[in-house]
Amino acid sequence: MAVPLFDTKTPLAPLRDDLDARVRAVMDDGRFILGPEVSAFEADFAGYLGVAHAIGVANGTDALTLALRALDVGPGDEVVVPSFTFYASAEAIGPTGATPVFCDVDPVTMCVTAETVRAALTPQTKAVIVVDLFGNVPRMDEIMALGVPVVEDAAQAAGSTFQGRRAGSLATVATFSFFPSKNLGAFGDGGAVTTDDDAIAERVRMLRFHGSRDKQTFELVGHNSRLDEMQAAILRVQLPSLDAWCDGRRAAAAHYEAAGLGEHAALPVPVEGADPAWHLYVIRHERADELAAALRAAGIGHKVYYRRPAHAQPAMAPYPPRVPLPGTEQAARTHLAIPMSPVLTREQADEVVAAVRDARLD
Numbered sequence: 001m002a003v004p005l006f007d008t009k010t011p012l013a014p015l016r017d018d019l020d021a022r023v024r025a026v027m028d029d030g031r032f033i034l035g036p037e038v039s040a041f042e043a044d045f046a047g048y049l050g051v052a053h054a055i056g057v058a059n060g061t062d063a064l065t066l067a068l069r070a071l072d073v074g075p076g077d078e079v080v081v082p083s084f085t086f087y088a089s090a091e092a093i094g095p096t097g098a099t100p101v102f103c104d105v106d107p108v109t110m111c112v113t114a115e116t117v118r119a120a121l122t123p124q125t126k127a128v129i130v131v132d133l134f135g136n137v138p139r140m141d142e143i144m145a146l147g148v149p150v151v152e153d154a155a156q157a158a159g160s161t162f163q164g165r166r167a168g169s170l171a172t173v174a175t176f177s178f179f180p181s182k183n184l185g186a187f188g189d190g191g192a193v194t195t196d197d198d199a200i201a202e203r204v205r206m207l208r209f210h211g212s213r214d215k216q217t218f219e220l221v222g223h224n225s226r227l228d229e230m231q232a233a234i235l236r237v238q239l240p241s242l243d244a245w246c247d248g249r250r251a252a253a254a255h256y257e258a259a260g261l262g263e264h265a266a267l268p269v270p271v272e273g274a275d276p277a278w279h280l281y282v283i284r285h286e287r288a289d290e291l292a293a294a295l296r297a298a299g300i301g302h303k304v305y306y307r308r309p310a311h312a313q314p315a316m317a318p319y320p321p322r323v324p325l326p327g328t329e330q331a332a333r334t335h336l337a338i339p340m341s342p343v344l345t346r347e348q349a350d351e352v353v354a355a356v357r358d359a360r361l362d
């Protein structure tokens with residue numbers, strides 16, 4: 001039995017009639033940019049997270065750039081960012097004119113810690129990007145205590161919690177991607193910035209619309225970066241299902257544990273205090289490439305995400321790491337994502353674990 005890496009279709013099937021109706025309603029209404037669906041989704045999503053503001057933007061990369069610009073990050077400033085993340089976490093610093101400063105991750109949780117962040121701070125540090133990697137949530141309490149504004153990149157962590165609070169509500173400002181494969185995914189690109197800070201929210205609202213409050217006067221050189229009405233409508237239909245889908249992801253992780261996966265590979269480890277809604281289920285193995293080949297032969301979905309971490313990407317050559325990154329290098333070498341979805345069954349988990357066991361790489 002082949003097991004796919006993701007299953008985005010099955011969870012959406014029960015929502016199909018609602019989705020059809022809401023998409024049709026947007027077409028009938030005829031307002032496609034910053035209309036009632038975007039406002040309603042922003043209110044729904046802020047309520048879900050327990051924050052004062054959610055601002056819909058075009059994608060998760062823009063969400064980071066706008067959040068940084070709202071913090072007044074600019075040329076001459078430094079922004080600390082982990083290297084072991086999707087490249088966009090670091091790329092998003094570029095348009096602000098600030099310098100990315102790479103920090104390390106803990107090789108077990110694959111997340112930043114207060115220590116790895118502290119090691120990269122300098123008097124020029126204006127902000128830190130903390131990534132909720134794979135749905136895991138770093139020790140945000142300890143990182144916030146460092147006293148530097150924190151942008152929580154929660155692109156991979158919709159529905160995760162830390163100390164009982166939702167990912168996306170834990171830092172100075174947070175960002176989401178609604179890329180279709182995410183825990184909460186649109187039918188195209190989408191993103192959001194979330195915060196309790198009124199001034200940051202107001203600035204992000206201006207920045208997403210060409211730096212204007214009233215569409216007449218342009219106070220900043222901004223961006224054209226809006227969540228569109230159709231995607232907002234689609235996300236509103238899905239949001240009430242997010243917690244159930246996240247429980248399905250947690251159940252899938254429990255299936256892997258019960259099936260004995262931990263005897264053959266290192267399982268994902270939640271950060272203390274975190275309850276991850278695993279976006280990706282990423283195991284670690286010293287012979288990850290051989291394991292990937294065995295899974296391919298067995299028809300089991302798998303993917304290596306960040307074998308070449310952000311600091312080693314050609315575009316980041318002007319920003320060589322200033323601190324050693326041993327955790328990053330270890331995670332980059334050993335990680336391997338295996339199937340994860342809200343509907344992954346025990347039978348599918350057994351199939352995956354059998355393929356890992358049969359690879360005989362222990």
Ligand SMILES: Cc1ncc(COP(=O)(O)O)c(C=O)c1O
Nearest residue numbers: 059060061086088089155177179
């Ligand atoms: C951690 C992280 N940050 C940022 C992004 C960028 O989001 P987007 O693709 O919506 O621009 C992604 C995902 O794609 C991501 O996984």
